[in-house]
Amino acid sequence: MKLVTAIIKPFKLDEVREALSAVGVQGMTVTEVKGFGRQKGQTEIYRGAEYSTNMVPKIKVEVACGSDLAGRVVEAIQQSANTGAIGDGKIFVLDLGQVVRIRTGETDDTAL
Amino acid sequence: MKLSTGIAGATGAAGLALFAALPAWAQDAALQNAATPPAAPTVNKGDTAWMMTSTLLVLMMILPGLALFYGGLTRAKNMLSTMTQIGAVACFAMLIWVMYGYTMAFGDGGNAFVAGFGKAFLKGITPDSTAATFTAGVAIPEFVFVCFQMTFAAITVALVLGSVVERMKFSAVMAFALVWLTIVYFPIAHMVWASNGYFFGLGALDFAGGTVVHINAGVSALVAALILGKRVGYPQERMAPHSLTMTGIGTGLLWVGWFGFNAGSALEANGSAGLAMINTFVATASAALFWMLVERARGHQGSALGFCSGIIAGLVAVTPAAGNSGPFGAIVLGGVASVVCFFAVSVLKPRLGYDDALDAFGIHGVGGMVGAVGTAVVYAPGLGGPGPADYDMGAKLLVQIGAVLATVAWAAVGTAVSVVAARALTGLRVSAEVEHNGLDIGEHGERAYNP
Numbered sequence: 001m002k003l004v005t006a007i008i009k010p011f012k013l014d015e016v017r018e019a020l021s022a023v024g025v026q027g028m029t030v031t032e033v034k035g036f037g038r039q040k041g042q043t044e045i046y047r048g049a050e051y052s053t054n055m056v057p058k059i060k061v062e063v064a065c066g067s068d069l070a071g072r073v074v075e076a077i078q079q080s081a082n083t084g085a086i087g088d089g090k091i092f093v094l095d096l097g098q099v100v101r102i103r104t105g106e107t108d109d110t111a112l
Numbered sequence: 113m114k115l116s117t118g119i120a121g122a123t124g125a126a127g128l129a130l131f132a133a134l135p136a137w138a139q140d141a142a143l144q145n146a147a148t149p150p151a152a153p154t155v156n157k158g159d160t161a162w163m164m165t166s167t168l169l170v171l172m173m174i175l176p177g178l179a180l181f182y183g184g185l186t187r188a189k190n191m192l193s194t195m196t197q198i199g200a201v202a203c204f205a206m207l208i209w210v211m212y213g214y215t216m217a218f219g220d221g222g223n224a225f226v227a228g229f230g231k232a233f234l235k236g237i238t239p240d241s242t243a244a245t246f247t248a249g250v251a252i253p254e255f256v257f258v259c260f261q262m263t264f265a266a267i268t269v270a271l272v273l274g275s276v277v278e279r280m281k282f283s284a285v286m287a288f289a290l291v292w293l294t295i296v297y298f299p300i301a302h303m304v305w306a307s308n309g310y311f312f313g314l315g316a317l318d319f320a321g322g323t324v325v326h327i328n329a330g331v332s333a334l335v336a337a338l339i340l341g342k343r344v345g346y347p348q349e350r351m352a353p354h355s356l357t358m359t360g361i362g363t364g365l366l367w368v369g370w371f372g373f374n375a376g377s378a379l380e381a382n383g384s385a386g387l388a389m390i391n392t393f394v395a396t397a398s399a400a401l402f403w404m405l406v407e408r409a410r411g412h413q414g415s416a417l418g419f420c421s422g423i424i425a426g427l428v429a430v431t432p433a434a435g436n437s438g439p440f441g442a443i444v445l446g447g448v449a450s451v452v453c454f455f456a457v458s459v460l461k462p463r464l465g466y467d468d469a470l471d472a473f474g475i476h477g478v479g480g481m482v483g484a485v486g487t488a489v490v491y492a493p494g495l496g497g498p499g500p501a502d503y504d505m506g507a508k509l510l511v512q513i514g515a516v517l518a519t520v521a522w523a524a525v526g527t528a529v530s531v532v533a534a535r536a537l538t539g540l541r542v543s544a545e546v547e548h549n550g551l552d553i554g555e556h557g558e559r560a561y562n563p
Binding site for chain 1: 461
């Protein structure tokens with residue numbers, strides 16, 4: 001099992017969600033986050049006073065899936081979140097040790 | 113303005129050489145009046161209704177207009193403090209006005225700098241008392257005039273606070289207001305608007321208070337900010353406006369209210385008020401767009417705050433010119449004021465390094481000066497203004513510049529005295545801890561926004 005974590009541009013969330021549904025992902029967790037990478041921060045100007053923010057708003061998408069699906073999940077996110085510009089984000093894939101469905105107590109692949 | 117309180121006849125003619133805004137008209141009226149025996153002044157219900165409405169429009173400029181405009185520009189932790197200081201000094205000004213402010217500005221007699229004290233505590237004013245307007249034989253109830261002028265005193269002292277918010281104690285603000293109104297505002301209002309006032313005698317043009325209200329408030333704000341010192345962390349720390357939405361709402365209320373301020377300064381519901389009204393529309397519209405154009409020209413994006421700032425700059429500049437300009441002169445005046453104010457707040461202020469927190473000087477002081485000097489230009493009949501055919505622009509320019517310089521000097525010295533007095537009485541500035549935590553919780557025990 002794998003945990004796929006993607007940091008994406010906020011306006012790309014809908015496309016990523018549709019692409020993931022298309023490859024059979026049935027659930028995801030979405031969080032509003034801030035961070036920085038190679039993308040410069042934004043500059044705000046108020047009557048000539050400039051403030052630059054290093055932290056850029058992003059969306060974090062987390063998907064837990066079977067190892068067989070992980071490749072397609074990564075591909076779906078990479079393609080749907082891509083704009084070709086700096087700041088498109090990153091995808092992290094981690095091994096997942098255990099999964100439990102709280103309602104039934106089912107574990108691992110049956111709980112996904 | 114000289115008031116014909118139940119005294120028509122011989123003093124009526126002198127009484128009609130009045131209010132400052134349009135001395136040419138006033139002189140004509142006085143001449144006509146000398147030729148024929150003056151009738152007892154009549155109070156017109158339409159004029160009265162308009163002046164009562166105008167008075168309330170100016171009140172709306174303060175609360176909630178200016179309170180929201182300024183409040184939105186501060187950080188969230190100082191929202192209530194800013195709004196409360198504005199409201200409280202306005203209320204204080206109203207009370208001081210009826211006690212001795214009105215008589216200092218508009219009482220009978222006195223000299224070129226301050227009127228007589230005969231109307232202290234509104235002595236002798238009854239529902240039958242009248243105040244002269246610009247038209248011979250036409251008057252408005254004196255109580256209405258007292259209220260109208262009261263709102264001007266109230267908004268002017270509130271405007272000054274724009275430079276000192278986020279760090280000045282509430283008690284210091286109140287002490288400052290008391291001294292400042294007494295030694296700065298009331299004398300300058302008298303000098304500009306009373307028939308025996310100093311600037312009035314020079315023939316200065318100031319339709320609705322460009323000198324008395326805006327240059328005065330702006331220069332006072334600058335001097336107060338210089339004495340008070342910068343906010344902790346300025347300019348390194350982020351001090352972005354916490355709600356440009358609130359500022360936008362305040363801007364709209366100020367613009368609408370300004371029709372009471374400018375068109376109301378005609379003192380009648382007539383063509384002069386109509387001229388002031390159309391100028392208050394078009395100068396402002398021009399200024400709003402010009403600010404955004406300058407932003408683009410400087411390589412920035414046209415901004416909402418720029419739009420709001422342009423509106424205020426245009427309103428300030430058109431104040432002395434409201435009834436003294438044609439509509440197209442007003443459009444140019446608004447545009448020029450907007451460009452000059454843009455450079456004052458975004459280039460001059462950072463370069464000189466003073467902390468005029470909400471740009472009270474940069475917009476009211478600088479815009480007021482552009483308006484006062486520009487009024488001498490747009491007044492010319494050749495440019496569509498209402499000036500006489502033999503209008504001498506060069507001479508009028510000198511008069512306007514002289515009035516500006518004298519106001520700057522009086523306001524600067526008076527403000528320095530007022531701030532030093534407030535420091536002696538109250539300590540002037542909140543502690544560094546209160547400033548860090550915000551004046552809302554530190555000075556008022558409340559927060560503007562609770563989760």
